[in-house]
Every structure is written in C-alpha cells, then in structure tokens.
Amino acid sequence: MPPTKLDPLNEPDFDMKAVEEKLPNVTGKLLENAIVVEKGFAGLVERSYGKETNNHLELSLVEALYLIEKDRLTLKKGRNTYTVESLLDYTNERDPRIREKYLVYRDLRSRGLVVKTGFKFGCDFRVYQRGVSVKRGPKAVGEHTKWIVFAVPEDYTCAFTELSRAVRLAHSIRARMLWAIVDNENDITYYEVVRMRP
Template identity: 35%
Template sequence: MSKKGRKENKQEETTEAAPEAEAQEADFSDSNQSQNQNQNAAELPTAIEQIKIKEPVVGHLIGTKVAVREDFQNAQQFFDRSSFGEIFGAQQGVKETRIEFALDEALYLMERGKLVVFDGKKKLTFEQFVKLANKTETNFWTKYQVYRDIRTRGYITKTALKFGADYRLYPRGVKPGQDHAKWVLFCTNEYNSYTWTQFAAMNRVAHSTRKKLLVGIVDKEGEVTYYEIRWKKP
C-alpha cells in the first residue's frame, strides 16, 4: 500500500472511532434514594419559606459577595437548612463571625423576602441588584434563572467556578459535605450555541471531576430545560 493510501485509511479509522454526543432531557430522578432522603427532598423546596424571622436579614454588598454580620444568627438558619452561604470566623477566639452569600444566593433570598441588601447606605431593589450583578458576573441573569429554578425544585447547587463550570449540583436531599455533587452544570439560553470544541471542553470538566455533564437552557419565557450529555463511541 502506498504512503498516501495508508494515510487515507488511517483517517477513515480515526473518523469511525470518533465519539458522539448524546443529549437526553434530564429528570433528576434517583432510584437509589432512601426513604428518608425522599422525605427530606419533599421539604426542601419550601425550606427557606418555613424559616420564621421577624424582619429580613440585613446584608452588605462587598465586591462579588453579600456579607452579613449583625444578623448572623438569623442568617445562619439559611446555611443550616439549605446550605446557603459560607460561614467565616466561627472558630474559637475569632472576634468577628460573618456569613457571605454569593450574588445568586443573595438574590434568591431577596426574592423571598428573607434578605435586604445595602450598597453602602443605599438599600438595593431587586432590579438594582440585578443591574450591579450583571456588571460583575458575565451571563449573570441567565445563570440566576437556572439557579432559581434548581433551588425551587429542591436541589442544592454551589459554584463550580474553580472547575470551569457554572455550578455543581447535588442529588436531591443531599447537602455539601454529606456526599459529592452528581453533576457539573453549564447555563445558557436558547439563542446561544456551543461548538464541538466547547462541548469537548465541557465534557473534560465533567470527566476530570467524575461528575455528569448537565446543561440548563433558558427559553424566552424564562422556562428552563435540562439536558444530560453523554459521550459514546459508535
């Protein structure tokens, strides 16, 4: 066989072995959940609403976080019930104890009347907060619509920025620290598209973190559809 023939044959073999992407609409079902987990999952969508506080917690916008100091005890309930925020200074001997919420977490709590946010001395409205967040985080509003939908369904999600994804998503009824996240989640809207190179990069993120790849797509009505992406060889 000529050198050219061997090269063409090698290209054909490579093409035949190339992986294909298979997208399936995700239902997030988990047949391995225990009865106790299912019971907890049923409570999660209303967990924040069930927290009774006399007045909304007061937070202050600091960069890309909303920090709560004076109302720490009330704010800690959000962390204890549904893993909102991150606690700092809880160790013995530390004078200041605070909880910091990511922008999407803070906005979610604002929508539910559990948190008010100040930028300096100015109390922010929902629209003002979104405007500031859009300047701080790329694609914030699209990501927030996915975040809000996931939280409303009763799932806990945390940032996956260090992995190169938008969020890491935990099985329903599971909190961070109890088990690992099951999915890495990327957020987009119906007007955007991914190249195969981008898909491959997203798959590498999922593979390297040993998680499933999930894409949340927001339509023009604000509804979110989720697709779990799997790669297979033909």
C-alpha cells in the same frame, strides 16, 4: 448523535415552601466583590447557602438574588436597598449571563436540590442530591456532586472544544453534565451531554 433532551432532574414532588419558611431573615452588605451577612446566618449554613468565613457568611450573587426574592435577605450598599431587578441590573455588566444563572439556580433550588457555585470547577453550578450536606474531604457515594451545570441563553454558541472540556470535567469528578438553556420566555430546558465510546 444529538444531545439528549430530557428532564434529568426529574425528582419526586417536593414542598419547597415548607423549607423556605424555615430560612432565617438576614441583612447583608454588598461589598465590591462579595455579599456578606454578619449575624443570624446559621440557618442558611445548615441549608448549604454561602461560605462561612471569619465569623460571617459570604453569599454568591445567585444565592443573594434567590434569598431577596424569597424575602429572606435585605441587601444594602450604603443607603440603597436592592431588589432582585436592581441587583440584576447592577451585576449585569460584570456577568452578562447573571440572569440565566439566577433563573437556573432558582429552578434547581425550587426542586429541593443543593446548589453551590462551580467556579473552581469551571462550570456555573455544582448540584447535589436533595438532603446532602456539602463538605470537604472524604465523602460517601451519595455526597458527591451529582451534576455540573452550565446556564446559557438559547442563542449561546460554543466550540466543540468547550463542549468536550465540559464533558471531560464532569467525567473526571464522576458527575453528569447538564446544559441549562434559558429561552426568551425564561423557560429552562436541560440537556444532558454524555461521553460515548464507539
């Protein structure tokens, strides 16, 4: 049975511009393995951006790219100030799928969804319903991860074992598994792959 092609993220219309206008303007530093914001980041934490650690906020690359595009983050390393394109170029060697990840992240955020990295889960993103405050520990039903997402280019190939692992991962955390396929025109199609028993 082929994977289901649909828009599993179909959500009612949402005015993301109003939300983005409330985001603070911050300045960050690009360190070797992190993007750090030291001041004025409380509004970002409230909207589930980054990870607050030792009186600063660590942003993922895709979060930084998104905030740069929205003119909410000025990112510096030494005398260099990064644009979306220059940061993509800088990080492409470390992560050849950074462009696809960013485009998918941007699409998910533009729908008003809460998006966190999925590194510790072995996926690209964990996605929560709109309005959920991400927290550790016990959660109510609606506070759990709703989707795990893999962002890949349209020419991506994988073994069935990789696909099976992804489905098992989603099933184990009671989430739905989505593959976000980014084509050459930067259009994104979401495929939900589910586990079925005969």
